Amino acid sequence: MSTRTLDALDKRVLYALQREARRTSSNDIAASLDASASTVRNRIRNLESDGIVRGYHADVDYEAAGYQLYTLIVCTAPIPDRGKLAAAAAEVPGVVEVQEVMTGEANVLVRAVGIDGDDLSRIGEELDELGLRVSDEDLIRRTHRRPYSGFEE
Known part of the structure; x- marks a missing residue:
């Protein structure tokens, strides 16, 4: 591009x-x-x-929609495989967003919605089977967004 x-x-x-x-x-x-x-x-x-x-x-408010388990799953991927693994992670049922991070151990961030604890466990296991190492999982309370001020001029 x-x-x-x-x-x-x-x-x-x-x-x-x-x-x-x-x-x-x-x-x-x-x-x-x-x-x-x-x-x-x-x-x-x-x-x-x-x-x-x-x-x-x-921009879905998962909590308001009845899904209490909106989760950030922090993963590590080998650098040469990061893009391929991130794309594969996006296909896991329940995953709603995947971000590739350029530096550090935590170089793939996965946002997922689970129905219950078992569902979140399944998502983590599927990410692990793909070759991502899950290092942390955090429940997300709310996301705040705003437009990039550099476009405001």
Whole structure:
């Protein structure tokens, strides 16, 4: 994937999308940026086709949905296998997110939702069978997100 330089309008469009992509139209963004809606739509299309905007995802409150066991599983993978193992971990039922970390022992972070303790044990065992070494498991209470302020300009 090639990188490109974002101009001020691209950054402000990204900021608006990060704040609330679901309830924000190109007309809303355009009005706040003093640009036309068609310009904003074209910018969004280009950001998507360039792989900068990779998707739009629901931010689920698992506790409110009745799933009390939202867990961060900290794993270690051999560096040469990290990408392959992270991709395989994402396919384990119950896993909702996997992050590859560039440094340290804890170089694969897995977020999983379990129905009960047995379900979390199964997820840990499947990660172990893939070749990931599980070093810690933490229940997540809540995640707080905000848009990257560097796009705000």
